Amino acid sequence: MGRGDWEQSVVENRKPHVTFRGLTHEYGNGDARVTALTDIDLEIYEGEFVSIIGPSGCGKTTLLRIVGDLLTPTHGTVRIDHATPYEARHQRLFGAVFQDAALLPWRTAAENVSLSFELNRDADGDDKNRDVDELLDTVGLGGFHDSYPYQLSGGMKQRVALARALAARPRILLMDEPFGSLDEITRPDMGYELLRIWEGRPTTVLFVTHSIVEAVMLSDRVIVLSPRPGEIVDVVDIELSRPRLQFIEESQEFADYTALMRGLLKGARREPLAV
Amino acid sequence: MSLLQSKPAQNDTMPVGGSSPQSRHFANLSRFARRGFFPIITLAAVGALWEVIVRVSGVAEYLVPTPSAVWSRLTGDLGYFLFHGLITLYESLGGFAMGTVVAVVAAGVMAHSRLLERTVYPIALLIKVTPIVAIAPLFVIWFGFGSFPKMMIAALITFFPVMVNTFIGLRSVNPTTMDFFRLLDAGQAHVLFKLRVPSALPYLFAAFRIAVPLSVIGAVVGEWFTGDRGLGSVIIVAHHNIDMPTLFSAIAVLACIGLGLTGITALIERRVLFWHDSQQSGPGL
Ligand SMILES: Nc1ncnc2c1ncn2[C@@H]1O[C@H](COP(=O)(O)OP(=O)(O)O)[C@@H](O)[C@H]1O
Ligand SMILES: [Mg+2]
Numbered sequence: 001m002g003r004g005d006w007e008q009s010v011v012e013n014r015k016p017h018v019t020f021r022g023l024t025h026e027y028g029n030g031d032a033r034v035t036a037l038t039d040i041d042l043e044i045y046e047g048e049f050v051s052i053i054g055p056s057g058c059g060k061t062t063l064l065r066i067v068g069d070l071l072t073p074t075h076g077t078v079r080i081d082h083a084t085p086y087e088a089r090h091q092r093l094f095g096a097v098f099q100d101a102a103l104l105p106w107r108t109a110a111e112n113v114s115l116s117f118e119l120n121r122d123a124d125g126d127d128k129n130r131d132v133d134e135l136l137d138t139v140g141l142g143g144f145h146d147s148y149p150y151q152l153s154g155g156m157k158q159r160v161a162l163a164r165a166l167a168a169r170p171r172i173l174l175m176d177e178p179f180g181s182l183d184e185i186t187r188p189d190m191g192y193e194l195l196r197i198w199e200g201r202p203t204t205v206l207f208v209t210h211s212i213v214e215a216v217m218l219s220d221r222v223i224v225l226s227p228r229p230g231e232i233v234d235v236v237d238i239e240l241s242r243p244r245l246q247f248i249e250e251s252q253e254f255a256d257y258t259a260l261m262r263g264l265l266k267g268a269r270r271e272p273l274a275v
Numbered sequence: 276m277s278l279l280q281s282k283p284a285q286n287d288t289m290p291v292g293g294s295s296p297q298s299r300h301f302a303n304l305s306r307f308a309r310r311g312f313f314p315i316i317t318l319a320a321v322g323a324l325w326e327v328i329v330r331v332s333g334v335a336e337y338l339v340p341t342p343s344a345v346w347s348r349l350t351g352d353l354g355y356f357l358f359h360g361l362i363t364l365y366e367s368l369g370g371f372a373m374g375t376v377v378a379v380v381a382a383g384v385m386a387h388s389r390l391l392e393r394t395v396y397p398i399a400l401l402i403k404v405t406p407i408v409a410i411a412p413l414f415v416i417w418f419g420f421g422s423f424p425k426m427m428i429a430a431l432i433t434f435f436p437v438m439v440n441t442f443i444g445l446r447s448v449n450p451t452t453m454d455f456f457r458l459l460d461a462g463q464a465h466v467l468f469k470l471r472v473p474s475a476l477p478y479l480f481a482a483f484r485i486a487v488p489l490s491v492i493g494a495v496v497g498e499w500f501t502g503d504r505g506l507g508s509v510i511i512v513a514h515h516n517i518d519m520p521t522l523f524s525a526i527a528v529l530a531c532i533g534l535g536l537t538g539i540t541a542l543i544e545r546r547v548l549f550w551h552d553s554q555q556s557g558p559g560l
Contacts, residue, residue, distance in 0.1 A: 102451035119461040
């Protein structure tokens with residue numbers, strides 16, 4: 001199924017996939033209490049690419065960690081098709097790429113990718129090696145299967161991390177500033193490559209970023225959060241056609257979206273979009 | 276497993292500047308030569324100076340022997356020193372192995388539960404702060420003659436640094452990597468063997484660098500109290516007889532054992548931890 005058809009079915013079905021209800025999280029207690037997120041109500045649809053943008057410390061990482069059951073919220077609920085994050089994690093619905101590639105330094109790129117199979121008790125043995133090779137080729141690391149992380153650049157490590165996440169065949173891909181530590185030259189390339197890979201797979205993506213350009217370039221929708229405590233300021237539909245090709249950033253439409261987003265992040269009320 | 280692979284050869288498609296295995300090999304050799312050159316020269320100079328001072332000043336041999344006297348004693352009866360040296364080596368390594376096994380198990384147990392940590396750690400600390408020389412006679416009474424009591428002392432002295440470092444190592448997992456394991460619902464055994472244990476290896480080797488020479492100390496101290504075999508007892512006997520050349524020969528053999536063991540440990544570390552930051556720096560001096 002091509003991305004175009006997929007898009008179509010998303011629009012038709014609009015079946016909520018991840019649902020947030022009154023989600024609030026507070027760290028610590030007493031005087032040390034920090035409210036990281038307040039009152040998040042949100043639906044994310046199957047196969048959607050959703051970015052979460054907001055200033056540092058507004059609770060983006062907290063939000064992702066709650067979805068992935070790495071953190072239990074103090075108030076409110078998250079459901080993944082009626083399942084709790086705990087159940088979803090045990091059903092192995094998640095994959096993740098973090099800002100820190102967090103590869104196992106004693107394993108080669110290929111061995112790092114196959115970690116996802118090894119950790120999965122139900123994965124069957126035969127297809128693994130072929131899948132690993134294929135995945136590494138997909139993320140553009142054809143010649144580096146046997147390289148160790150210390151031999152790879154930051155961008156290449158993130159590619160391995162992406163391949164490792166995809167190896168788990170996740171239905172929901174959690175990405176926490178995955179390209180945040182990359183330079184401005186490598187970064188957009190990684191974005192386009194992520195789009196190309198995502199377009200071939202019906203995967204829901206929750207993508208945390210503090211780059212406006214990245215959010216607009218990649219997403220179907222962008223959730224804009226306020227400074228701490230993080231609250232939803234607005235949800236912006238990005239109606240740029242797909243597949244999104246290189247240099248889309250240069251278009252007027254794109255510039256309008258980034259301007260809108262910049263305004264929202266500065267705390268401005270939303271004005272009707274002049275397009 | 277991949278952990279034990281040596282550093283892979285880097286081919287020219289690698290982004291990191293590297294050299295061919297051959298030139299790397301030569302680099303190692305020349306580095307060894309460079310490293311060994313100055314210490315050996317210095318040692319020879321000190322020996323020569325020593326020889327001259329002793330001869331000129333006429334100090335009695337039962338106080339300070341000449342290096343040449345020590346050398347002729349050592350080479351004249353090499354089999355004797357080799358025999359006792361091998362016994363000390365055997366006791367050191369045996370004790371080191373026993374101490375390491377117990378320490379790793381204790382660290383694993385402590386890392387597993389806070390309650391056990393609070394129970395085991397104070398006992399371990401008590402062992403550490405008690406001078407080993409004070410315990411040695413006790414072990415000799417308990418375990419009698421032969422190699423076993425010496426191994427026990429070497430094991431005891433090895434135990435603490437290995438235990439503490441392994442414990443810290445098992446706890447020092449990259450939190451993001453841990454998140455990834457949890458997110459994929461990894462089982463306890465996978466977290467332990469695929470993540471915690473390899474993460475602890477750099478800490479374990481740091482402990483070995485301390486514990487390996489300590490284990491030789493443990494063995495020698497044990498031998499002092501039961502003058503049957505080993506370089507420790509050779510030293511005690513030579514001391515009674517005021518036989519300086521023998522005493523110095525035994526010390527020299529012990530120094531060689533320490534040096535050899537340290538070198539072998541470093542070599543194994545380089546092979547096992549090729550992936551670790553500590554191995555990435557260029558040829559340091
Ligand atoms: N473990 C923690 N304990 C206490 N406060 C925390 C913890 N983690 C995050 N916080 C606080 O919660 C807020 C949100 O953090 P985070 O979700 O990491 O923000 P973001 O990812 O958007 O930068 C921050 O102000 C941070 O200081
Ligand atoms: Mg964050």
